[in-house]
Amino acid sequence: MDRIHIVGGAKLHGVIPISGAKNAALPLMIASLLTGETLELANVPRLADITALLRILGNHGVDHMVVGKRPGQTTETGQTIRLTASNVIDTTAPYDLVSTMRASFWVIAPLLARFGEARVSMPGGCAIGTRPVDLLLMAMEQLGATIEIDGGYVVARTKNGLRGGEIHFPKVTVGGTHVALMAAVLANGTTVIENAAREPEVVDLAACLTKMGARIQGAGTPRIVVEGVSRLNGTRHEVLPDRIETGTYAMAVAMTGGDVTLENTRADLLHSALDILATTGTEVTPTADGIRVRRNGAGVAAVDVTTDPFPGFPTDLQAQFMALMTRARGQSHIRETIFENRFMHVQELARLGARIRLEGDLAVVEGVDRLKGAPVMATDLRASVSLVIAGLAAEGETIINRVYHLDRGFEALEAKLGRCGAEIRRERA
Numbered sequence: 001m002d003r004i005h006i007v008g009g010a011k012l013h014g015v016i017p018i019s020g021a022k023n024a025a026l027p028l029m030i031a032s033l034l035t036g037e038t039l040e041l042a043n044v045p046r047l048a049d050i051t052a053l054l055r056i057l058g059n060h061g062v063d064h065m066v067v068g069k070r071p072g073q074t075t076e077t078g079q080t081i082r083l084t085a086s087n088v089i090d091t092t093a094p095y096d097l098v099s100t101m102r103a104s105f106w107v108i109a110p111l112l113a114r115f116g117e118a119r120v121s122m123p124g125g126c127a128i129g130t131r132p133v134d135l136l137l138m139a140m141e142q143l144g145a146t147i148e149i150d151g152g153y154v155v156a157r158t159k160n161g162l163r164g165g166e167i168h169f170p171k172v173t174v175g176g177t178h179v180a181l182m183a184a185v186l187a188n189g190t191t192v193i194e195n196a197a198r199e200p201e202v203v204d205l206a207a208c209l210t211k212m213g214a215r216i217q218g219a220g221t222p223r224i225v226v227e228g229v230s231r232l233n234g235t236r237h238e239v240l241p242d243r244i245e246t247g248t249y250a251m252a253v254a255m256t257g258g259d260v261t262l263e264n265t266r267a268d269l270l271h272s273a274l275d276i277l278a279t280t281g282t283e284v285t286p287t288a289d290g291i292r293v294r295r296n297g298a299g300v301a302a303v304d305v306t307t308d309p310f311p312g313f314p315t316d317l318q319a320q321f322m323a324l325m326t327r328a329r330g331q332s333h334i335r336e337t338i339f340e341n342r343f344m345h346v347q348e349l350a351r352l353g354a355r356i357r358l359e360g361d362l363a364v365v366e367g368v369d370r371l372k373g374a375p376v377m378a379t380d381l382r383a384s385v386s387l388v389i390a391g392l393a394a395e396g397e398t399i400i401n402r403v404y405h406l407d408r409g410f411e412a413l414e415a416k417l418g419r420c421g422a423e424i425r426r427e428r429a
């Protein structure tokens with residue numbers, strides 16, 4: 001298995017291009033199942049999760065074509081993928097394809113809405129909690145689907161098509177909102193989604209569905225109203241920038257010191273995280289097409305953080321922020337409110353010399369003067385990249401194992417950091 005070697009100590013200077021958002025690209029690709037016409041998606045990142053989803057869609061019968069390189073593009077410019085679901089031959093998503101990735105479960109909604117049935121294995125994804133799908137099933141039931149669990153598969157059916165209904169989520173769920181939207185757009189009548197997720201990726205999906213002919217109002221607010229239509233058309237859509245990748249590199253710069261411009265991204269996608277970063281003493285300045293992040297001289301101040309649904313501080317940046325706080329001046333309290341088991345990075349950060357105490361959903365981080373490199377591994381995507389951030393500031397060599405987690409969500413990580421002066425390389429197995 002590949003490993004990443006980092007020799008810490010270098011400050012980061014330069015430009016990092018931000019890729020399209022994994023967590024927007026995945027539901028957008030899944031939305032291709034809603035129409036027989038071609039959906040063209042631009043700015044799709046080159047990631048293991050994207051390849052895995054192409055395999056799942058291909059198994060349903062969706063054709064895909066990756067558009068070739070165009071003038072001005074590099075191998076790191078987001079790819080353009082054309083997806084055509086004109087000939088869906090299989091409405092089952094099997095265990096071996098679905099078990100590695102949470103988002104793959106969401107194919108259940110467009111398959112049900114367009115073909116009246118779907119058989120999808122219970123999902124996998126990052127090991128950060130129990131991650132039930134009860135609210136996703138509830139959403140489909142509210143639109144008239146019958147749901148059965150059979151041999152580890154969820155079987156969803158509707159006899160005469162879905163009908164509009166009221167969906168009230170008792171807690172904010174991103175996946176639940178994606179599923180509700182993709183089911184409701186082809187339902188007969190009006191659907192109201194209450195306590196909907198407001199994440200930018202939900203807004204991006206709604207924008208694309210609207211271009212496909214869907215009638216959606218209120219995306220980005222807690223109340224979304226969908227008027228069902230009988231069919232959708234193809235369109236072209238550009239995936240929005242990855243706010244988690246943006247925040248991750250911003251925290252890396254705050255950790256090492258230096259001056260880096262994050263290109264092709266938007267500060268409004270992660271205001272809460274950038275505000276917190278600014279209070280640590282890091283300079284954060286929005287630019288015409290990105291964000292400049294600078295920290296010189298003094299170290300970082302300890303700041304408390306609580307994760308929350310958007311527009312709050314994202315859980316997907318909690319591990320990275322904790323890495324930053326390991327070297328802050330003083331004590332930081334980090335509360336995780338979204339997932340019950342998202343502290344798997346704590347014991348690995350401790351290998352580098354971090355001092356962190358867990359009290360239920362609270363991590364108390366005592367900043368230390370220095371971290372020292374060590375071999376580490378993590379069990380999920382964002383935890384893995386928190387170890388990269390810590391390794392960039394640790395003395396000596398850090399070796400990160402289980403790199404396949406990083407490859408799920410960070411495009412060209414070593415190249416992006418290496419060009420800014422980090423001593424980082426991949427050892428291929």
Ligand SMILES: CC(=O)N[C@H]1[C@@H](OP(=O)(O)OP(=O)(O)OC[C@H]2O[C@@H](n3ccc(=O)[nH]c3=O)[C@H](O)[C@@H]2O)O[C@H](CO)[C@@H](O)[C@@H]1O
Binds near residue numbers: 129130171
């Ligand atoms: C591919 C993708 O976009 N993944 C993101 C998505 O995951 P995902 O969509 O899985 O996360 P949710 O927003 O659904 O989960 C939020 C909370 O709701 C709970 N819940 C969810 C569904 C359900 O049926 N029942 C239930 O209890 C979850 O266990 C969790 O405690 O949003 C999370 C929260 O921002 C992010 O960390 C993930 O990176």
Ligand SMILES: C=C(OP(=O)(O)O)C(=O)O
Binds near residue numbers: 023102103
């Ligand atoms: C938790 C994540 O992914 P998934 O939902 O696919 O596990 C993530 O992107 O941080």
